[in-house]
Amino acid sequence: MHIPDGFVPPSICLAGYAISGGVTWYSLREIQRDRDPQSSIPKSALFTAVFFIASLIHIPAPPPLTSFHLVLNGMMGTLLGYYAFLAIPIGLFFQAVMFQHGGMSTLGINAVIMGLPAIVAYYVFRLRSHLPRKQQFWTKALAFISGASAVLLSATLFAAIAIGTISPELNAATERTAIYLSLGSYLIQALVEGTFTVMIVSFLEKVKPELLQV
Amino acid sequence: MKDPRILLFLLFSSGFAQPVYAHGARIDYQQTSAIVIRATYDDGTPMAKAQAVVYAPDDPSTPWLKGMTDESGKFTFVPDAELSGNWDVKVRQAGHGDLVSIPLEQDAIAESSTTATMNSSMSATDIVSYSPGQKLLMAISGVWGFIGTALFFYRK
Numbered sequence: 493m494h495i496p497d498g499f500v501p502p503s504i505c506l507a508g509y510a511i512s513g514g515v516t517w518y519s520l521r522e523i524q525r526d527r528d529p530q531s532s533i534p535k536s537a538l539f540t541a542v543f544f545i546a547s548l549i550h551i552p553a554p555p556p557l558t559s560f561h562l563v564l565n566g567m568m569g570t571l572l573g574y575y576a577f578l579a580i581p582i583g584l585f586f587q588a589v590m591f592q593h594g595g596m597s598t599l600g601i602n603a604v605i606m607g608l609p610a611i612v613a614y615y616v617f618r619l620r621s622h623l624p625r626k627q628q629f630w631t632k633a634l635a636f637i638s639g640a641s642a643v644l645l646s647a648t649l650f651a652a653i654a655i656g657t658i659s660p661e662l663n664a665a666t667e668r669t670a671i672y673l674s675l676g677s678y679l680i681q682a683l684v685e686g687t688f689t690v691m692i693v694s695f696l697e698k699v700k701p702e703l704l705q706v
Numbered sequence: 707m708k709d710p711r712i713l714l715f716l717l718f719s720s721g722f723a724q725p726v727y728a729h730g731a732r733i734d735y736q737q738t739s740a741i742v743i744r745a746t747y748d749d750g751t752p753m754a755k756a757q758a759v760v761y762a763p764d765d766p767s768t769p770w771l772k773g774m775t776d777e778s779g780k781f782t783f784v785p786d787a788e789l790s791g792n793w794d795v796k797v798r799q800a801g802h803g804d805l806v807s808i809p810l811e812q813d814a815i816a817e818s819s820t821t822a823t824m825n826s827s828m829s830a831t832d833i834v835s836y837s838p839g840q841k842l843l844m845a846i847s848g849v850w851g852f853i854g855t856a857l858f859f860y861r862k
């Protein structure tokens with residue numbers, strides 16, 4: 493769901509940069525409140541690597557759909573909190589520069605599409621602290637919800653922008669149908685990413701539970 | 707064909723199915739060089755039935771031609787030989803797609819030198835495609851950069 497160069501008007505690109513700039517500023521301010529902000533940097537850098545590489549791995553999907561790649565923004569938000577909004581633009585930057593996945597002019601808007609849902613996922617996962625009973629089950633359930641909902645939210649944002657920017661020279665009806673069809677594949681992707689987030693979270697909970705305290 | 711009625715029916719039906727007018731038909735032809743683009747997704751699957759829009763060099767904002775890619779993601783068009791410069795072709799499907807700029811020299815077309823146009827179109831697409839080995843190396847070096855950052859901040 494990376495928007496390539498030249499597909500959205502300059503005003504949208506600028507708005508994307510403005511919004512992601514504002515959210516980055518806010519994220520930095522939230523990070524400053526940490527007792528030791530530097531201690532989370534190794535974790536953030538490692539998960540940026542995972543995010544960067546995830547979009548290169550194509551997972552085959554059932555016949556009507558071709559294949560998809562994991563975005564993992566829900567997992568990023570769950571594990572990194574506000575650091576996710578710094579990690580995601582960095583990952584996107586390298587994806588755009590090295591693999592032409594996305595583009596420089598659309599970096600801002602792509603950061604919004606993938607970064608904002610990551611922060612939403614973080615808040616969903618944080619609800620865990622309000623649920624004292626059945627920690628095990630609720631941790632898994634919340635991990636799944638945050639992993640899956642981030643993808644669905646990103647897909648919705650992407651579809652909204654794609655539909656909103658159908659240029660007049662395109663056949664709008666055809667393009668709109670194609671976008672609605674693609675939402676089906678994002679639904680499968682959401683299930684996969686939710687499961688993946690559950691796996692990572694349960695693994696970390698056994699091995700290094702302090703990593704989950706963002 | 708024992709039954710004469712069938713023969714009669716065939717005679718009539720063929721006569722009605724292909725009405726012959728008393729106009730002569732003529733087909734002219736001329737050889738020209740066309741541009742074939744092929745749009746694929748990252749994983750190599752063709753972008754079938756995607757919308758393709760061609761922009762002429764003299765007016766890059768209004769579409770010169772609109773069309774659709776075929777099942778194998780291919781789209782063919784014949785550029786106007788009068789216009790030299792960059793022909794932009796945009797292929798889009800469900801918000802995904804790409805834009806390719808194909809440089810065409812006027813004299814190259816005028817001489818109908820197919821090789822020149824072929825080469826230029828090849829070079830335009832070559833910029834964006836790496837071999838799997840190159841991609842792997844780039845991915846590994848990128849990942850190593852992030853891991854290095856992690857290790858740097860991890861040291862005590």
